[in-house]
Amino acid sequence: MWGRVGGGAVYQLWRASVTHTGQYWCRAGRGQPVFYIQYSQAVSVNVIELFTSVTLSASPSTVVKEGGAFNLTCEAQLSNCKLSQHHGNHSLHSHPDPDCNWTTVIVTFSFLRDGWPVARDSVSGMYSVAKASSCHMGTYSCVARAGRARRSSQEISITLDNLSLILVTCFGTFLILSVAPLAFFVRLYAMRLWQLRGRGQGELQCNECSTIQGPK
Structure with a gap:
C-alpha cells in the first residue's frame, strides 16, 4: 500500500x-x-516463516479401545520463540528472549479427519473424544493459523482396538467347528435309533399276524 x-x-x-x-x-x-x-x-x-513446526500427538495412544477416550494435541513452534499458552486471552505469548522475533501472536488450530474438518478455530490446541467408536477412526492432522500464516502437521492414524472382537470371532469359530461334528453324530445316532425301532415294530407285527392266523 x-x-x-x-x-x-x-x-x-x-x-x-x-x-x-x-x-x-x-x-x-x-x-x-x-x-x-x-x-x-x-x-x-527477509520475511521468515512464522511457524517452524506444527506437531500432532495422541494420548493415551493411537490405538483406542471401543468406548474409550482419546485426545489429540496440536503444538506450534514459532521462529526463535518458546511458547506458552494462556487461555485467558486466547493468545500465545513468547517468553522474554532477546532472539525472539514475536511478542504476542494469536494462534488458532483446526483438526481434520481424512481431510475433512472436525473442529475449527480451536484456541486450546486440543481435540477430545469421550467415547470412541468406528466413526472416529481415521487419519488425523491439524493446521495452525495466525493471520494469513498457516502450517499443517504430520498425519497420524487412530485405529480401534479390535482384540476383543478377534477373540469373540475366534471363540465363535471354535464353537462352530466343535459343535458341528457333534451335532452330525447326534443326528446320525437318532436316525439309526429310529430305524432300529421301526424294524423291531415291523417284526413284532409280522409275528403277531402269524400267530393269529395260524395254520389252516
Whole structure:
C-alpha cells in the first residue's frame, strides 16, 4: 500500500508472506513527462516463516479401545520463540528472549479427519473424544493459523482396538467347528435309533399276524 509522509512516500506490506522476501528500491520523479532520478540503494527484506513446526500427538495412544477416550494435541513452534499458552486471552505469548522475533501472536488450530474438518478455530490446541467408536477412526492432522500464516502437521492414524472382537470371532469359530461334528453324530445316532425301532415294530407285527392266523 502506498502512502505519503511529508516530501516522501511509504510502501507498506500488510500481512507479509515469505514471497515478499527480496530487495527493494525506490526512485522519485517529477514533471510531465516524468523525469526520474536514479534509484536508491537496495534494502533487503527477509520475511521468515512464522511457524517452524506444527506437531500432532495422541494420548493415551493411537490405538483406542471401543468406548474409550482419546485426545489429540496440536503444538506450534514459532521462529526463535518458546511458547506458552494462556487461555485467558486466547493468545500465545513468547517468553522474554532477546532472539525472539514475536511478542504476542494469536494462534488458532483446526483438526481434520481424512481431510475433512472436525473442529475449527480451536484456541486450546486440543481435540477430545469421550467415547470412541468406528466413526472416529481415521487419519488425523491439524493446521495452525495466525493471520494469513498457516502450517499443517504430520498425519497420524487412530485405529480401534479390535482384540476383543478377534477373540469373540475366534471363540465363535471354535464353537462352530466343535459343535458341528457333534451335532452330525447326534443326528446320525437318532436316525439309526429310529430305524432300529421301526424294524423291531415291523417284526413284532409280522409275528403277531402269524400267530393269529395260524395254520389252516
